[in-house]
Amino acid sequence: MNEEVAEKPVCPIGLPNISADINLEKTRDAHLVVAALIVTVTFAAAITVPGGFKSEEGSDQGTPYLIHEVAFRTFVVTNALAFSLSLSTLFIHFGMLLPLFPKPLGSITSKLFIVDVILGLALVAMGIAFSTTTYIVLKPSLGLATTA
Numbered sequence: 088m089n090e091e092v093a094e095k096p097v098c099p100i101g102l103p104n105i106s107a108d109i110n111l112e113k114t115r116d117a118h119l120v121v122a123a124l125i126v127t128v129t130f131a132a133a134i135t136v137p138g139g140f141k142s143e144e145g146s147d148q149g150t151p152y153l154i155h156e157v158a159f160r161t162f163v164v165t166n167a168l169a170f171s172l173s174l175s176t177l178f179i180h181f182g183m184l185l186p187l188f189p190k191p192l193g194s195i196t197s198k199l200f201i202v203d204v205i206l207g208l209a210l211v212a213m214g215i216a217f218s219t220t221t222y223i224v225l226k227p228s229l230g231l232a233t234t235a
Contacts, residue, residue, distance in 0.1 A: 125173035137223045165216040172209035
């Protein structure tokens with residue numbers, strides 16, 4: 088219903104209702120699950136690097152075999168980036184990074200927007216890390232490596 092003030096129509100501003108709050112809670116919970124999964128997967132990928140580690144005695148013991156490969160370095164950087172970004176979304180979710188944001192960004196909708204952006208970047212980084220890992224592992228079979 089429209090009202091008039093000073094002979095001009097005024098539309099009332101809709102207040103958030105309970106269903107909007109429930110949708111925000113479901114979205115926040117979904118973000119929490121996705122961020123936790125990305126942290127878990129990227130952590131596991133960092134520990135079990137593609138190609139394995141050198142086990143011979145000497146100064147190179149424990150270093151990855153593929154450390155000089157560009158694709159391996161890309162994997163390490165993007166995997167670490169995905170881990171860091173998704174971990175930061177968990178920190179935002181639990182309120183640990185809120186003192187870094189100005190007061191208007193403390194609302195749940197602005198936090199969800201920030202989490203959306205950061206989580207999207209984490210997903211892109213994780214996709215690049217997966218692609219480079221697939222390339223590294225399938226490099227001996229170049230036909231499969233370039234189609235993956």
